[in-house]
Amino acid sequence: MRSPFAKSTGGELVPFPTRPPAEVEDSDNLPAVIDAEVMPAAIPAPVATVEPIDLVVRRAADYRPVLPGWAKDVAELRRALRWLGRFAGHRAAFHGVRVPLYLGRTLAYAPRGALRLMVVLNRWAFDVEAAELRWAAVAAKDHKSYMNLSRQRNERVKRRLTVAMVVAVLALVVLAVASVVLSGALLVATLLSTVAGLGYAGRPRGRGFLSSAADRRGPVRLTQDIVLRAFAAAGLCKADDPIAFATPCHRDGDGWRVILDLPYGTxxxxxVLKRAEIASGLDVLAGQVFIAAESGATGSARRIELWVAEQDPTTVPAGPSPLLTASGVNFWQAWPFGVDERGREIKLCLLWLSMVVGGLPRMGKSFVARLAVLAAALDPDVRLLIFDLKGSPDWRPFRHVAHELHQGEDVDPDTGVDPVGRLLEVARELRAEVNRRNRVLRTLPASDVPEGKLTERLCRARHMGMPLVLLFLDEVHRAFTHREFGAELAEELSDLVRVGPSVGVMVISATQKPGSIGAGKVNDAWNTYRDNHSCRFGLRVGSYTVSEMILGQGAYGEGLDCSTLPEAAKGVGIVRGTGDVAVPAGTVRTYLVDGKGAEVICQRGRQLREQAGTLSGMAAGEQPAEVESGPRRSLLADLIEVIGADEQAHSDVLCSRLAESSPEVYGGWRPEQLAAALKPHSVATRQVWAKGTDGAPANRRGVARADLYAAGRPSGGADS
Structure with a gap:
């Protein structure tokens, strides 16, 4: 039998068997096939599932909360009550002091109000409204219509005058009774109410009776009509294709919030990209409007959240940092970084991240970056390596806690250390440390490294020697443009910022030149280094293109533009790429720690390190591991020295010779490391015919002596 869904070919129609499907499932009970036609087994009919048609299954995201957010959050509730108290108190005080003015207006407007009342009663009683119809009939010489209208007018006037006389008599009776029955106070109150009503009726047309207690620019409160007007002005909806309100407009923090759905297909x-147009439609500043698309596992691509602040939140300081009073910080967890536009605290965790901070000069880059390093200073198991290439006094307090602290670009006359040269050495050491940590983690049992990564227990185990390391670089672009070490630093730092965070070696970079810093390989290396930072924080910049360089590609399309921040917004920026769903991309007002506060925090961090036995390096009075007073080593010079008279040599042979001549520098080098170190000098390894480590000639990758001479002469100078 063919399937009932197969196309008919003109064969015989065979009905379905009447036996239950269970009876034909056992092939042993089927009759033998006698003729040549193969009859397939019957296909069981699908079992229909009956569902109640009146049962509506809704997503959890569709349910609105029983209580609004401000009622469940104590901080939000306090803000709402403060706003309500401030609003009511201001209105009461404003109008209270103007009571004498309102009394004067009442007395001045009351006669005009009484006259207006008499005019209205007169027009009603004598049917003045229909006078135009009677005059029209006279002009048209329509005698019949005029007589009908006149008759109706006379009857209407008679009835209305009767009603007016009855009301007047009743009013006089009530007034006479009230003067006898009511007390003097009630009588005065009644008369005052009457005068007040007449005064209100006599107010000038188009003018309020009470003075305005607020500037009428911008909405006093957000309403659906105002929102509709704004989105229509921005071209996001039409009268026949409006927006839909998922929630009513309601108070939220120091502003108004509403969730709405854009028209289908929008x-x-x-x-998000029409923030300025929407702000104009709302009649507020663009800095007061915040729009966010709905995110999560479920939702709608057209749903947005609109929050309108009472004033531009970037002009309101976040206040002093809680780090000033904190006894310590666990850098493995989030620490207080600032507040968002609604005043909600933003906590940042830089574990497994590298961070870049960029912006115009004097916008607070150093203060923002210093906040992160201060948090690390309060964790005794974080080793701080600080290179302030600007040389400002902002980082002097860290002399109490930093394993290394170097400032400026020039050689320190007290220690003889070149900060940029030392940075290159530190970068090499950290890359070697990253490799060592990865080797150690590979050898540990899975129970110690459940996710294959460094854990807090391993980090705080002193015998493992794997504390968190935070390398901070202020004005890092100076390292890349350094004439002597820039090329190799670019290679070392670019690799470190990629692989370091995975084993607890984090990098924070601050720069006022996030864009191009040169040409050719230097600029390419800088762009690679900058773009490899996962967490971005941008303060005010000059254009949206520079903003994208700091925040990363696609930031402008998400409505994130640092060039829109006001000039007065010191320490206010946009954060992106935190890797934490609790910290979405958006505006952050960072907490403030001044110089005195930084000194206090660093002193407390030193005490924590002394108690934990982790005070080390320059903070403990030690000098950097390598302080060379003479000329620095040059990789090219060392290679030319060990290659000797050979025209060319294999990479593994050269690594072995380098390790023998300078084990403290080149110990453990592999051919791929040599190739990477030679890349900044434009020397490439290639296939060469030379003797190997076993003495037998072979064709393997290596270096030609002519290439080394072409790249640089064997002087005692540093790498260029």
Whole structure:
């Protein structure tokens, strides 16, 4: 039998068997096939599932909360009550001091109000409204219509005058009774109420009776009509294709919030990019409007959240940092970084991250970056390596806690250390440390490294020697443009910022030149280094293109533009790429720690390190591991020295010779490390015919002596 869904070929129609499907499932009970036609088994009919048609299954995201957010959050509730008290108190005080003015207006407007009342009663009683119809009939010489209208007018006036006389008599009776029955106070109150009503009726047309207690620019409160007007002005909806309100407009923090759905086919991104137009439609500043697309596992691509602040939140300082009073910080967890536009605290965790901070000069880059390093200073198991290439006094307090602290670009006359040269040595040491940590982690049992990564227990185990390391570089672009060490630093730092965070070696970079810093390989290396930072924080910049260089590609399309931040917004920026769903990309007002506060925090961090036995390096009075007073080593010079008279040599042979001549520098080098170190000098390894480590000639990758001479002469100078 063919399937009932197969196309008919004109064969015989065979009905379905009447036996239950269970009876034909056992092939042993089927009759033998006698003729040549093969009859397939019957296909069981699908079992229909009956569901109640009136049962509506809704997603959890569709349910609105029983209580609004401000009622469940104590901080939000306090802000709402403060706003309500401030609003009511201001209105009461404003109008209270103007009571004498309102009394004067009442007395002045009351006669005009009484006259207006008499005019209205007169027009009603004598049917003045229909006078135009009677005059029209006279002008048209329509005698019949005029007589009908006149008759109706006379009857209407008679009835209305009767009603007016009855009301007047009743009013006089009530007034006479009230003067006898009511006390003097009630009588005065009644008369005052009457005068007040007449005064209100006599107010000038188009003018309020009470003075305005607030500037009428911008909405006093957000309403659906105002939102509709704004989105229509921005071209996001039409009268026949409006927006839909998922929630009513309601108070939220120091502003108003509403969730709405754009018309079908209009993505949320379009509204995000029209923030300025929406702000104009709301009659507020663009800095007061914040639009976010809905995110999560479920939702709608056209749903947005609109929050309108009472004032531009970037002009309101976040206040002093909680780090000033904190006894310590666990850098493995999030620590207080600042507050968002609604005043909600933002906590940042830099574990497994590298961070870049960029912006115009004097916008607070050093203060923002210093906040992160201060948090690390309060964890005794974080080793701090600070290179302030600007040489400002902002980082002097860290002399109490930093394993190494170097400032400026020039050689320190007290220690003889070249900060940029030492940075190159530190970068090499950290790359070697990253490799060592990865080797150690590979040898540990899975129970110690459940996710294959460094854990807090291993980090705080002193015998493992794997504390968290935080390398901070202020004005890092100076290292890349350094004439002597720039090329090799670019290679070392670019690799370190990629692989270091995975084993607890984190890098924080601050720069006022996030864009191009040169040409050719230097600029390419800088762009690679900058783009490899996962967490970005941008303060005010000059254009949206520079903003994208700091925040990363696609930031402008998400409505993130540091060039829109006001000039007065010191320490206010946009964060992106934190890797934490609790810290979405957006505006952050960072907490403030001044110079005195930084000194206090660093002193407390030193005490924590002394108690834990982790005070080390320059903070403990030691000098850097290598302080060379003479000329620095040059890789090219060392290679030319060990290659000797050979025209060319294999890479593994050269690594072996380098390790023998300078084991403290080249110990453990492999051919791929040599190739990477030679890349900044434009020397490439290639296939060469030379003797190997076993003495037998072979064709393997190596270096030609002519290439080394072409790249640099064997002087005692440093790498260029």
């Amino acid at each position: 993505p949320a991104k379009k509204a």
